[in-house]
Each structure stands twice: as C-alpha cells, then as structure tokens.
Amino acid sequence: MTVPANRRRAALLLHRAAVALSLAALSGCASFGSSGPSTGAITDAGKTAHGKTTQADADIHVVDLSDAVIGRARDYAQSRHFSDLFGTGTPVGTVIGTGDVLDIGVWEAPPAVLFGSARVETGMAVAQGAAIPQQMVGEDGTVTIPFVGQVPVLGRTPAQVERTIAARLKGRAHDPQVVVRLVQNEARTVTVLGEVGASRRVPLTARGERLLDIIASSGGPRQPVGKTTLQIARGGMVARMPLDTVVRDPKQNIIVQPGDVLTVMFQPYSFIALGAVSRSSEVPFEGGGLSLAQALGRVGGLIDQQANVRGVFVFRLEDPAALAPAMAQTARRTREGKVPVIYRLDMSQAQSLFLAQDFTIEDRDVLFVSNAPAVDLQKFINTVSSAAFSVVAVTNSVN
Structure with a gap:
C-alpha cells in the first residue's frame, strides 16, 4: 500500500471519528456543564404521573406568582404577628399569687383593745397598731394574721384582702384599719433569656409592661436590632418575629x-x-424583610447572555397555611410539616416587576435563575466545532 493510500485511510478514520464524536455530543447534550436544572426540568418537578402540573398529589409544587398567591402569603405572614396571635393584652393588675410576700399593717382607734404595741398620730387621736411579720403566700393561698387566723389571698387584690381582715376584726378591735402592701412579686413575672444584657425574671406591675419594656429592663439586646429575633412562649404557643418589626x-x-x-x-x-445571576452567594438581609426585586438587585441581577427570563424560581419549604386549601390538605410534607414549593416568576412580562416587589423573600430561601435554552445550544455548537476543528487539524497534519 502506497503512502498516499495510507493517508487517505487515516483521513477516513479521522472523519468517522469526528462523526461519532458529533453524534455522541448530540446524544449527551444534556450532560453539558450547567449551574443547575433547566426551566423544563423544574417545571416537570411539579407534574404528577398523569402529566398534570401543580396538583395536590405532586411531590413538589410549582406555583406561578400572581396577585392571589402573593396575597395569600401576605395574609399568612400577617396572621403570625404577635398582635394577631396573642392579642394586644391587658395589664395584669395587682393580683396576689403563690410565693408573693405581703406586708400587712393593722391599726385601731383608741381606746385600743387588741393592738397596742405601736402608736401612730392621726390628728387629735392616737391610733395603735401591731407589728405583724411579713407574710409569704403559701401553696394553700392563705396568710395568717393574729386574732384573725388564716385569710385566703390567692387571686385577690390587696384592697380585697384589706376589707376581709377589717371585717373579721369588727367587734374585736376598735374601728380597725388595715393596709396590705405587696412587697415581693413572685407570681406575676416574665422570664427573659438569650442575647440580652442580663437574663432574669422581671416582675410585672399594674402599669402593664410591654415587650420592649421587658427587654430594656434586662439590659437591651446585645446584637444589632436588625439581626435579632424575638420569640414568645405563652402556654402551648410559640411565635417569632424580627425585633426590628416590633420596634417599627x-x-x-x-x-x-x-x-x-x-x-x-x-x-x-x-x-x-x-x-x-451575576453573583452566586449566600446573601444576608435585615429582619425587616426583603422583596424578590431587592434580592435580585443584591446579587447583581440576571446575566443577560445566560439567564432565562422565564426561569426565575424561589425554592421554599412552605407552611401549609400559606398555600391554597386544596393544595395544603393533601400535599406531601417533610418531617417538620413543611411543603416543598417552587415559586416561579416570568420576567418577560411587564407586570412581573410589580409582583417581584410584592413577593417577600424568607429566611433560607433559594433563589435560582435557570439558563436560557440557547445557552445549552451554544455549548453544543462549541463542542462540535471544537471536535471538528481538531479533526481537520489532525487530517491536515496527516496529509
């Protein structure tokens, strides 16, 4: 076999190799490097076995952002506010509880019959009273007073206890006068823990202390307000809100x-x-909240040559109460009771910019922008072109 024949045979083999490489690239174009799933793959995640989307029996729900969806999410967020969960509250008043310490004074007008150890000038007359030791309210809810016996005080105000003691002394003491004062409040307290100046139990008064009063009396937050969360546990209910929201x-x-x-x-x-997106990263934001439009702005927006404007997604483990009732009733849930939801925004529509301003990003959300279909096509063309040029170069070198 002559040398030119060998070259022709080598060129033929290289040509066949180029064709095989091109076919392999065509069949495996989905395996090109990518920053995540395509728009179609994400949409397919919300399909059932029958091919229907966003049905209640889908493993992952893909929900198009709309005014109705955003309104439902806003209503749910509103329902989690302290004022909606617990009410504005009322002052507790001065009600005596177990463990409280009472200072009780009893006086009678002259001529004194029962109490004569202390003298108090009251105008023309001299009242005499007894030095009664401070009384701690026991588990039975009573205190013991000389010449009176056990007096029930649990759940009553000091004024009510005064009238009870005075009524029992009538007929035994001369015009008895009683003063009951709460000197140690153990029953009406609030416990403050965490990132404050000093964790402590704060006694409540009839003035009606509020959340910020309690935090201030404990030394205030040790961290910036915008990065601090306040949690309230009352009975069997627990709720959280950004401290910045409570302040504003x-x-x-x-x-x-x-x-x-x-x-x-x-x-x-x-x-x-x-x-x-221009910058893939974990982005912190303030407790006061962040809209989807602001979130896109903080990462530099979409990459013009790469992004699919119809493929802006927010991945979230959503609370069932924030979803449509038909979806929430039968949706598959995580161990924590959350529903995997993907919110989709079509940025090719003008109204999407308003929707992006109204939709609120939540903690631990994942914002993902898929590649445009032309990007994968361009990758395929570049791969085939590189393979073809490599074959041509080798063929030329053989020839």
Whole structure:
C-alpha cells in the first residue's frame, strides 16, 4: 500500500471519528456543564404521573406568582404577628399569687383593745397598731394574721384582702384599719433569656409592661436590632418575629402576661442565590424583610447572555397555611410539616416587576435563575466545532 493510500485511510478514520464524536455530543447534550436544572426540568418537578402540573398529589409544587398567591402569603405572614396571635393584652393588675410576700399593717382607734404595741398620730387621736411579720403566700393561698387566723389571698387584690381582715376584726378591735402592701412579686413575672444584657425574671406591675419594656429592663439586646429575633412562649404557643418589626410597628409591642418566656436570639436572615445571576452567594438581609426585586438587585441581577427570563424560581419549604386549601390538605410534607414549593416568576412580562416587589423573600430561601435554552445550544455548537476543528487539524497534519 502506497503512502498516499495510507493517508487517505487515516483521513477516513479521522472523519468517522469526528462523526461519532458529533453524534455522541448530540446524544449527551444534556450532560453539558450547567449551574443547575433547566426551566423544563423544574417545571416537570411539579407534574404528577398523569402529566398534570401543580396538583395536590405532586411531590413538589410549582406555583406561578400572581396577585392571589402573593396575597395569600401576605395574609399568612400577617396572621403570625404577635398582635394577631396573642392579642394586644391587658395589664395584669395587682393580683396576689403563690410565693408573693405581703406586708400587712393593722391599726385601731383608741381606746385600743387588741393592738397596742405601736402608736401612730392621726390628728387629735392616737391610733395603735401591731407589728405583724411579713407574710409569704403559701401553696394553700392563705396568710395568717393574729386574732384573725388564716385569710385566703390567692387571686385577690390587696384592697380585697384589706376589707376581709377589717371585717373579721369588727367587734374585736376598735374601728380597725388595715393596709396590705405587696412587697415581693413572685407570681406575676416574665422570664427573659438569650442575647440580652442580663437574663432574669422581671416582675410585672399594674402599669402593664410591654415587650420592649421587658427587654430594656434586662439590659437591651446585645446584637444589632436588625439581626435579632424575638420569640414568645405563652402556654402551648410559640411565635417569632424580627425585633426590628416590633420596634417599627407599635401594634406588635404587646403587653406581656405572667408566665411569658421571652427569648432574644441572634439570628441574621439570609437567602442563597444560584444559577444565571451575576453573583452566586449566600446573601444576608435585615429582619425587616426583603422583596424578590431587592434580592435580585443584591446579587447583581440576571446575566443577560445566560439567564432565562422565564426561569426565575424561589425554592421554599412552605407552611401549609400559606398555600391554597386544596393544595395544603393533601400535599406531601417533610418531617417538620413543611411543603416543598417552587415559586416561579416570568420576567418577560411587564407586570412581573410589580409582583417581584410584592413577593417577600424568607429566611433560607433559594433563589435560582435557570439558563436560557440557547445557552445549552451554544455549548453544543462549541463542542462540535471544537471536535471538528481538531479533526481537520489532525487530517491536515496527516496529509
């Protein structure tokens, strides 16, 4: 076989190799490097076995952002505010409880019959009274008074106890006068924990202390207000709100109740941005909230040559109460009771910019922008072109 024949045979083999490489690239174009799933793949995640989208039996729900969806999410967020969950509250008043310490004074007008150890000038007359030791309210809810016996005080005001003691002394003491004073409040307290100057139990008064009063009396938050979360535990209910929201909205600065546990936590909020955005990263934001439009702005917006304007997605583990009732009733849930939801925004529509301003990003959301279909096509063309040029170069070198 001559040398030119060998070259022709080598060129033929290289040509066949180029064709095979091109076919392989065509069949495996979905395996090209990418920053995440395509728009179609994400949409397919919300399909059932019958091919229907956003049905209640889908594993992951893909929900198009609309005024109705955003309104439902806003209503749910509103329902989680302190004022809606606990009410504004009322002052507890001076009600005696177990463990409280009372200072009780009893006087009678002259001529004194029962009490004569102390003299108090009251105008023309001299009242005489007894030095009664301070009384701690026991578990039975009573205190013991000389010449009176056990007096029930639990759940009563000092004025009510005064009238009870005076009524029992009538006929035994001469014009008895009684003063009951609460000197140690153990029953009406609020516990403050976490990122405050000093964790402590704060006694409540009839003035009606509010959330910010309690935090201030404990030394205030040790972390920036915008990165601090306030949690209230009352009975079997637990709720959280950014401290910044409580400061800015007076309605959320509710009156605390006895037994409340306030926990001040350093909890900066953040979301993760991935895909065809100018900067993929974890982005912190203030507790006051962040809109989707602001989130896109903080990561530099979409990449013009790469992003699919119809493929802006927010991945979230959503509370069932924030979803449509038909979807929430039968939706599959995580162990924590959340529903995997993907919110989709079509940025090719003008109204989407208004929707992006109204939709609120939540802590731990994942913002993902998929690649445009032309990007994968361009990758395929570049791969085939590179393979073809490599074959041509080798063929030329053989020839």
